[in-house]
Structure formats: structure tokens, C-alpha cells
Amino acid sequence: MKQILGLLAVVIAFVGYTPYLRDTIIGKTKPHIFSWFLWSLLSFIAFGLQLTKGAGAGSYANLALGFIAIYL
Numbered sequence: 001m002k003q004i005l006g007l008l009a010v011v012i013a014f015v016g017y018t019p020y021l022r023d024t025i026i027g028k029t030k031p032h033i034f035s036w037f038l039w040s041l042l043s044f045i046a047f048g049l050q051l052t053k054g055a056g057a058g059s060y061a062n063l064a065l066g067f068i069a070i071y072l
Contacts, residue, residue, distance in 0.1 A: 002056060002057040002067035006060040009059050009060060010061055010063075013061050016072060017068050021068075025071055026054025036070075037069075039069040040070045043062045047062040
């Protein structure tokens with residue numbers, strides 16, 4: 001059950017960022033590289049801390065958000 005909820009959180013994260021990703025790809029929005037670098041760094045740090053403390057599937061959303069921030 002925890003695995004399903006963790007994966008559901010990842011899907012919700014991607015769905016939530018879909019409009020922003022679309023606007024970035026078509027050039028309507030220009031993300032600032034330093035801001036998104038910090039967001040990705042913080043997401044990966046949070047993921048690592050959660051994983052070492054046994055969060056398991058609960059940490060998947062931070063991992064996904066880190067990769068989204070790197071892509072942007």
C-alpha cells in the first residue's frame with residue numbers, strides 16, 4: 001500500500017508540473033537556472049535524508065521533484 005501511495009505522489013507531482021513543463025518547452029516561460037538548481041538540490045537532499053531515516057516510498061515524491069527541477 002505504501003508503494004502505491006508513493007507512486008501516486010510521483011504521478012501527482014508530474015501532473016501538477018505539466019502546464020509549467022509545457023510552457024517551458026514551447027518557450028512561453030523561461031525558468032531561472034539558479035532557482036531551479038537550488039530547488040533540485042533541496043529536493044535531492046530531502047530525498048536522501050528521508051531515505052536514510054527509513055521513509056521508503058514516502059521519499060519518491062522528492063526524488064521526482066528533484067528530477068523535474070533538473071529538467072527545467
